[in-house]
Amino acid sequence: MERRAKLTEIDIVRGIAILGVLMVHSTSEATLNMKSSGFYGIYNFLNIFSKIGTTSFILLSSFVLFYNYFPQPFAFAQLKKFYRNRLLYIIVPYLAFSAFFFLLRWEVNHHPWSLTEMWPDFLHRIMTGQAYTHLYFVFISIQLYLLFPVLLYLFKRFKWLAASAIFVGVAIQWAFFLYNREYWQVANRGSWSLSYFGHYFLGAWLGIYFDRIRSWLIIAKESATGGKIVSWCALWAVWLGAGLGYVWLFYQNRVHGTMFKNALYDGLWDAYTMLTPIVLIQIAFLLRGKMKSPWVAALRQLGIASFGVYLFHPVVLLVYRQYPLHGGPGYMQHLWYAGGFACALLLSWLVVYALSRLTRVSWVLFGSVPAQLGASASESKRSAGRTVVSETASG
Template sequence: MERRAKLREIDIVRSIAMIGVLMVHSTSAATLEMKSSGLYGIYNFLNIFFKIGTTSFILLSSFVLFYNYYPQPLTLQRFKKFYRNRLTYIIVPYVVFSVIYFVIRWYMNHKPWDIPLMWPKFLHDLLNGQAYTHLYFVFISIQLYLLFPVLLYLFKRFRWLAASAVVIGVGLQWAFFLYNREYWQVQYRGSWSPTYFGQYFLGAWLGIYFDRIKSWLIIARDTVTKGKVALWILLWAVWLTAGIKYVSIFYQARMHRAVFSNALYDALWDMYTMLTPLILMQVAFLIGGRMNTSFWVGKLRYLGVISFGVYLVHPIVLLIYRQFPPNASNPLMVHFWYLGGYCCALFISWIVVTAICRLTNWSWVLFGSVPNQMKAVDAEKEQESGRGTRVPSASPSVSG
């Protein structure tokens, strides 16, 4: 069976999600230390409105997997290759960076270098995605990769399950929320995949039915109808409303110690983070046709290609950067210092990941499939240059 077209615009969605991750992490300290500033509302907005990274990456991963694999026959060889590539390219970097960040934290906390003392703590953190604050995402991804073949079989075997994927995912997600709140009380809820079933199952549904629904989701002049315009306006209105309300309750809680129910936080977070990737897809497909002609769109796509590496590296950059705080008596310098943290996290991580991938043969140990994705983009550019024409946004295969 012929494979579906590669959607290069997905790299742009990944890049925007990565920008969101960097924004949240570079403003996290400001939400604690800048409450007396007249610009605190801006810091709170940037920190909460951009909480789109993890959930968008999860949805995109699910989307690409089901978009790629659902039309294909289920074979043992295909699943062997899937596990070899996916789990090798994610488990090895996860373990390596867990060791790196664990050692850094241990050193900074001035704890004794005692292996019998360190090993149980490291093993606990590794098995809970807690070696450093951002590694929970990789831990979740491992869980979802393990779950994928089961869901793929069920969705192909029972088509009604595929059609109902979003409802099923949200139902399972909220069952986990409620039972965890009342009975289980899992310590690190955000490190376990059921927390993101709504986003994951929505990504699966989009991947399975994308060819049917893309004309309703993607904004294009030649397919505009009144019904589609009404749907797009409704989508953006609900997304903005949920996002602004989500920002607002955090501002009230942080500044005025207002108390809101956990259910309200979860509901707004769920609505906002499930709609955000749809909005980002619309933006990506609007500008994606210019990725070969626009410098900035091309760089935006490149950030998406190396986003996994940037995600793993940037906390080290921020950790070092924060060892050199500005003079607190100069408010303007403090604001520029926070801006500098964001820029360093983005550009230094960008340079480090690119350099290691370009100059070494073992970079997959650190960054998984990023080196292969970079080579694929390079080959694509060479092919297009040889043709002397611009290739349309969909090419014969989909990476995933």
Template sequence: MKKSIATQRERLPELQLVRAFAIIGVLSVHSTSYAVSAMKESQYFFLYNFMNIFMKYGTPTFIFLSSLVLFYNYYSQPMTRQRIGGFYKKRLLYIIIPYTLFSIFYFGLLHFLYYPDRSLADTVESFFTKLVTGKAYTHLYFVFISIQFYVLFPLAWWLFKKVPQLTKWAIPIGLAIQWAFVFLNKYYWQVPNKGSWALTYIAYFMLGAFVGIYYPKLKAWLVVSRSNATPVRTVSWILLWLSWAACGLGHVYIYYTNRLYGTAYNSTLYELMWNAHTYLGAIVLLQLASIVYRTFKGGLTPALERLGAVSFGIYLIHPFFLLVYRKFPLSTGNSVLTHAWYAGGFLAALFCSWLVVELTVRYLPASWLVFGNVPKTEKSRRRQEQQGVPLSR
């Protein structure tokens, strides 16, 4: 009898915490998008700008994490037609079907609100165009990117198995491809909506592949603890975190001066600061998750684990609650209430979405059609892993 993937690999529960950090980042960016335009005269504009830019690690971290888990679970396994078929079946059921349903939902909502007089022919054409390009709503580009990487994954898996030496070069290969795309697009192609294409994030995918393949060897460095500390590792940890903080604050600064004073920067600088900030941040968040998991095991950790488990569902539904919330703006000159209203957008997006996902998963049969593969409880999640259900969506 063949052993399942899950029984052959160490469970990595801290990855759910990384998902939680990532969804908090996404919600922070989306909930402050209006504020950075409306609050330029406020003395707290720097804080809104900070939350809007520093927290942009969400999407890159999700891509990094998805790749890490895929290669961690699959790379050591033999490539068979059955295994590849099972991989695509799970993605169809738990990613593409929810993506399609939410594309219909958001497209219909926008049609009702803004295009009620559009002809049926134009409506159908517009919908299918948006469906196959990830544009039915602003946030669905991420799922569209993920689908592209799911198409790419078996090819990368086969190539790394065929030429194992390439795995050691995954990081420079990913950075080279991504930056080749950046420059070719800037000077020659000018691809519209380049953020909707996998090449924009290929470095994160390859970083995840490297960490996933070599995790057993990297674990002592990735898990920051006294037992793992050596002089060399400690210095490397400090340098990593300082570099991440510097790149993140530099990223925040160029947007702050551009938004407030109109300072112009070369577009490549924006690309570089975003890439450095979020690329280093993916590893920092992985290390932070291991620290939080050990330190707050009986308190904060279970809540963050659950938030990570439902993060895909929250990602899909949260723009709806932001849209509804923003239909009722405050008309007040009281700055305290104004700040509270913007903070309320984040809280509404988080907790309303979380509640809807939890209720759907708990009480709606075939809830996976809507929110993907979300276990009802921590116990059911562990049972899924024991049965060989991968940690990745």
């Protein structure tokens, strides 16, 4: 059986998702320091509405895995290659950046350089995804990669389970939420894969049945029907309503100290972050015909480099925040926060791109990103060559 066609639109979704991550991290200090500003509502909106990165990446990872592997017989050779690639391109970068950030934070906090103190702490942090604030995402991904072959077998073996994957995933996720609140009280709940089973199982369902639902996902005038239009509007309305409701909860809590039940936060977060990747996929397909646009092409390239940008960008923000503004007109403070976002995006992207193209060992830091960037560059050259041939022939 032939492999399914590669969906370049997924790179666009990744590009939007990493912009969300950068926006959340670059506005985090503003949500603490700008409460007296008349623009605080905007900072709160940007910070909360952009909380789509981790969950979108988890769903996309699941989608791509099941999209590629579900139609194929999953033999031992494939299993071996699967884990080899994850070891080299996920775990190695995770360990490299965990070590870097651990040592950096150790030095910044002026701890004594004692191996007997450092080693146990480091082991604990890498085993819990806590070496630095953003590395929990990679820790979650490793957990889900370990589960993937088992879930793939179960979904292939029991068709009813694959068909009801969304409901099963949400049920497991919420059972974890409730039992954790009442009994387990696991620290750092967000660092454990059970918190994202709804997103992961939704991604699996989309990957398995993509050929059947593709015509519904793509918003196109020529294929629009009354039923589709109603369902599209309903999807976007629920998505937007859940997102704005989630923003409102945080605004009320941050500004007025209003307390809400955890279930309300979890419910709106779950609805918003599970629907966001579907909305983004629809947006990506709308942009598909504009791949020659510099902005769309750049967004796709950012998506290809997103794993490296995700791992590296806290370095940029850490350095940038060592030079805060002191005084000056109020608008300068807004420009300073905007500059943090711009630097985190552009400098991280530049570093990832430069190291990926200039060194052969950059995979140690960025996983498969260097190979993907190289493949994308080759693809662009081939496309340019075909364009020149076509123009010559038509001339």
